[in-house]
Amino acid sequence: MIYIALFQKSFQRMMTYRAATIAGIATNFFFGLLRAYLFIAVFEASGQAQIGGYTLRDAITYTALTQAIGTPIAILSWWWEVMRAIRSGEIVSDLTKPFHYFGFWLARDVGRATFHFIFRGLPIFLFFPFFFELTLPSSVTQWGLFFLSVVLAVFISFCWRFLVNLSAFWFLDAMGIGRFAWLVMTFLSGFIVPVAFFPEWLKFAVALTPLPAMINTPIEVYLGIAQGAGLWMALGSQLAWAIGMALLCAWVYRRGVQKLIIQGG
Amino acid sequence: MLSLYFVLIGARLRSQMQYKFSFIADFLATFIGMGLEFAGVLVLFTHMPALGGWTLPEVALLYGTAELSFALANMTAEGFDGFAGVIRLGEFDRLLLRPRSVFFQVLASEFALRRLGRVAQAVLVLSAGLWLLRAEWGLERWLFLGWTVLGGTVFFIGLFVIGATFSFWTVEGLEAVNIFTHGGVTMASYPLNIFAEWLRNFFVFVLPLAFVNFYPMLFLLEKPDPFGLPGFMPFLAFPLCSLVLLVGVYFWRVGVRHYQSTGH
Numbered sequence: 001m002i003y004i005a006l007f008q009k010s011f012q013r014m015m016t017y018r019a020a021t022i023a024g025i026a027t028n029f030f031f032g033l034l035r036a037y038l039f040i041a042v043f044e045a046s047g048q049a050q051i052g053g054y055t056l057r058d059a060i061t062y063t064a065l066t067q068a069i070g071t072p073i074a075i076l077s078w079w080w081e082v083m084r085a086i087r088s089g090e091i092v093s094d095l096t097k098p099f100h101y102f103g104f105w106l107a108r109d110v111g112r113a114t115f116h117f118i119f120r121g122l123p124i125f126l127f128f129p130f131f132f133e134l135t136l137p138s139s140v141t142q143w144g145l146f147f148l149s150v151v152l153a154v155f156i157s158f159c160w161r162f163l164v165n166l167s168a169f170w171f172l173d174a175m176g177i178g179r180f181a182w183l184v185m186t187f188l189s190g191f192i193v194p195v196a197f198f199p200e201w202l203k204f205a206v207a208l209t210p211l212p213a214m215i216n217t218p219i220e221v222y223l224g225i226a227q228g229a230g231l232w233m234a235l236g237s238q239l240a241w242a243i244g245m246a247l248l249c250a251w252v253y254r255r256g257v258q259k260l261i262i263q264g265g
Numbered sequence: 266m267l268s269l270y271f272v273l274i275g276a277r278l279r280s281q282m283q284y285k286f287s288f289i290a291d292f293l294a295t296f297i298g299m300g301l302e303f304a305g306v307l308v309l310f311t312h313m314p315a316l317g318g319w320t321l322p323e324v325a326l327l328y329g330t331a332e333l334s335f336a337l338a339n340m341t342a343e344g345f346d347g348f349a350g351v352i353r354l355g356e357f358d359r360l361l362l363r364p365r366s367v368f369f370q371v372l373a374s375e376f377a378l379r380r381l382g383r384v385a386q387a388v389l390v391l392s393a394g395l396w397l398l399r400a401e402w403g404l405e406r407w408l409f410l411g412w413t414v415l416g417g418t419v420f421f422i423g424l425f426v427i428g429a430t431f432s433f434w435t436v437e438g439l440e441a442v443n444i445f446t447h448g449g450v451t452m453a454s455y456p457l458n459i460f461a462e463w464l465r466n467f468f469v470f471v472l473p474l475a476f477v478n479f480y481p482m483l484f485l486l487e488k489p490d491p492f493g494l495p496g497f498m499p500f501l502a503f504p505l506c507s508l509v510l511l512v513g514v515y516f517w518r519v520g521v522r523h524y525q526s527t528g529h
Contacts, residue, residue, distance in 0.1 A: 019437035030444045034451055034460065038309075041459035045313035176290025183298025192305035199311060 010111030052196030169256030190216035295382025329391025334417025
């Protein structure tokens with residue numbers, strides 16, 4: 001199948017950037033250390049054993065996990081290729097090809113994410129125990145649900161990025177919109193500080209968006225903070241967002257192609 | 266040389282201002298976006314009275330000065346930040362032919378006005394911190410603050426130059442330089458004493474990051490030195506930051522001499 005081939009090619013392409021991968025691991029790990037020490041100081045200053053349901057060990061594990069899954073979920077990098085294809089008019093040649101445009105980019109992004117998960121996320125996570133004690137999931141099921149949640153998070157993040165890229169159909173220069181969307185995603189997804197640390201009003205506001213489904217949900221599943229009915233609610237809302245965002249992508253894409261004017265093609 | 270610099274930079278600025286809407290959108294995006302990063306600090310402060318002995322306005326001063334120096338350095342040294350691309354495309358050979366030093370040419374090749382959003386954000390956080398502290402300083406302290414920001418800018422320009430120099434040997438793996446540039450500004454945004462001892466020692470004694478803003482702030486806020494070093498440390502700030510730039514320029518010269526073309 002063509003999408004599987006696209007997935008493989010994208011995965012293989014990432015393999016060629018060996019030095020870049022090692023440098024990326026070092027950088028992400030270093031930032032993880034800085035963030036872990038920050039949380040140690042926060043817990044010390046707060047005088048509390050738990051903040052928003054997180055123990056200190058959970059908070060340190062949170063920094064390890066965010067640094068590890070940040071690249072697969074593309075919080076630490078953004079992606080402008082669709083925007084560029086729309087601006088340059090290259091998209092026209094893609095439209096004539098026998099595949100679905102959304103599927104084409106999704107397959108490539110999943111290839112990239114899989115590579116990043118194995119060769120970037122995993123090593124970063126495995127370096128952490130040399131410095132700190134980490135929380136581990138208590139059962140195989142919990143591990144499984146965590147991976148499922150990461151897969152959904154990658155998909156939702158892809159839809160979010162795809163949508164932002166599509167804004168280039170309407171705005172000649174959508175770079176500013178893109179940069180803004182990225183920075184909003186970084187903070188409101190719970191990448192900088194766990195959503196559980198937010199004040200109540202902000203927690204309520206972000207719960208209405210797909211943003212926490214990209215980072216916060218997988219982490220709360222891993223840490224066991226989402227439990228029982230809360231766990232199924234968390235995964236269910238992730239699934240609902242995944243379906244909703246995919247439908248929205250399809251709709252916006254169709255509208256965009258309808259109004260597409262290519263100059264001098 | 267200076268007038269040539271302004272001619273070249275002026276041309277860059279005019280070209281960047283051609284796309285006004287995109288400039289404003291970019292400015293706002295960076296301004297609000299970088300503000301969200303400080304929002305993380307604000308969220309943490311809802312759970313504690315002080316961080317490593319530093320209150321919120323005091324941390325705002327650290328954060329504001331670190332970000333301001335970094336953003337100013339990033340704006341002026343943009344040519345060095347994107348230098349790997351020049352090497353990769355083999356464009357560096359052309360610079361060698363021109364009758365000006367390559368250092369000057371790279372410096373004057375770019376001026377990133379789009380970083381202005383980050384500058385504005387840093388100024389906002391810094392001003393908020395100063396206002397909350399009700400800083401009633403004499404002129405000499407305000408001058409010292411300006412001197413500190415300038416020192417920090419020189420420090421980060423030095424780091425960008427050092428980072429760019431590595432691309433004479435390798436264009437891959439340059440992301441690791443971010444440990445010192447972006448990692449540096451992140452560390453300098455918080456009180457140094459919250460980090461582990463080995464990290465702290467490295468950033469005080471090897472790479473003098475502590476002098477970008479930590480020691481100057483101890484002096485301005487009249488806080489005791491948590492590391493118990495002599496009281497003249499804050500006054501070493503500017504000289505040590507300049508030293509980083511000097512090392513950078515020296516290293517750059519070594520790099521240029523080492524340069525082998527990508528073969529065109």
